[in-house]
Amino acid sequence: HSLRNIDELCASIVHCHRETSQYRAEELQALKLKLFSREEIQAYQSKSVDEMWQHCAVRLTDAVQYVVEFAKRIPGFRMLNQNDQIALLKTGSMEVVLLRMSRSFNTENSTVFFDGKFAGVEIFKSLACGDLIMAVFDFAHDMCALKLSEQQIALFSALVLINADRPCLEERGKVQRVQRSVELGLTHILHRDHQENLMPKLYQRMAVLRSLCRLHLEKLGWFSQRYPLTAHSLFPPLYKELFARL
Ligand SMILES: CCS(=O)(=O)c1ccc(CC(=O)Nc2ccc(-c3ccc(CC(C)C)c(C#N)c3)c(C(F)(F)F)c2)cc1
Numbered sequence: 198h199s200l201r202n203i204d205e206l207c208a209s210i211v212h213c214h215r216e217t218s219q220y221r222a223e224e225l226q227a228l229k230l231k232l233f234s235r236e237e238i239q240a241y242q243s244k245s246v247d248e249m250w251q252h253c254a255v256r257l258t259d260a261v262q263y264v265v266e267f268a269k270r271i272p273g274f275r276m277l278n279q280n281d282q283i284a285l286l287k288t289g290s291m292e293v294v295l296l297r298m299s300r301s302f303n304t305e306n307s308t309v310f311f312d313g314k315f316a317g318v319e320i321f322k323s324l325a326c327g328d329l330i331m332a333v334f335d336f337a338h339d340m341c342a343l344k345l346s347e348q349q350i351a352l353f354s355a356l357v358l359i360n361a362d363r364p365c366l367e368e369r370g371k372v373q374r375v376q377r378s379v380e381l382g383l384t385h386i387l388h389r390d391h392q393e394n395l396m397p398k399l400y401q402r403m404a405v406l407r408s409l410c411r412l413h414l415e416k417l418g419w420f421s422q423r424y425p426l427t428a429h430s431l432f433p434p435l436y437k438e439l440f441a442r443l
Pocket residue numbers: 218219220221250253254256257260294297298299300301309310311312313321324326329330333413416417
């Protein structure tokens with residue numbers, strides 16, 4: 198890889214991150230002071246478990262769709278074997294959603310952008326997934342502490358997605374080659390920003406993302422058993438395709 202290639206790779210990944218971000222960082226910043234009223238919070242808390250789950254599944258699926266778009270535009274992703282593209286999205290899309298979600302976290306009042314305003318953990322009470330929500334908020338808080346730039350988030354998101362260690366890959370070698378070029382891009386960006394010390398922290402955050410998504414799948418398994426009708430007929434098809442244990 199000559200430097201020119203790496204610069205081009207970084208520029209194209211940053212570009213497709215921006216194009217597929219759903220909300221720009223500046224937009225989220227401007228919305229930060231819009232909080233839910235006590236009545237609105239109570240309305241969320243009086244939703245039934247399955248109603249709130251369905252609501253969140255729809256919102257998460259919106260965010261996942263943008264991540265699918267992001268993946269398709271990463272140089273090298275489309276050259277991968279179709280089944281491997283699906284396998285990488287099946288295991289990585291939720292991780293990138295939660296990573297991106299941290300851009301919309303306000304560390305001052307521990308709120309996250311949800312349904313047009315900024316919400317605290319209490320909004321999600323009726324999900325009966327307090328531990329997962331707490332872990333998601335803690336993760337978002339920790340990510341904010343790293344103060345990553347959008348460019349660093351873009352390269353980090355691509356690295357989370359293109360992971361040759363994912364299960365059931367048919368052409369692991371090809372995924373390794375794309376992963377290595379993205380790794381080069383991320384180290385190049387961090388070197389340019391004199392922040393090489395972030396690399397080990399980012400690998401640590403990847404492990405936390407994997408545990409968050411394992412917990413999400415566990416909760417989904419519990420929910421689908423408890424509310425089979427909602428899970429099978431009211432969840433968005435893409436959510437089921439990606440996350441339901443087939
Ligand atoms: C992501 C790109 S962005 O442009 O920054 C953006 C783009 C859109 C938004 C709004 C948004 O969709 N927020 C939202 C949606 C769902 C959830 C959520 C709800 C429930 C669960 C538990 C599970 C058992 C269903 C999980 C999990 N795991 C996640 C959250 C938040 F994580 F906070 F709880 C926020 C926020 C930023």
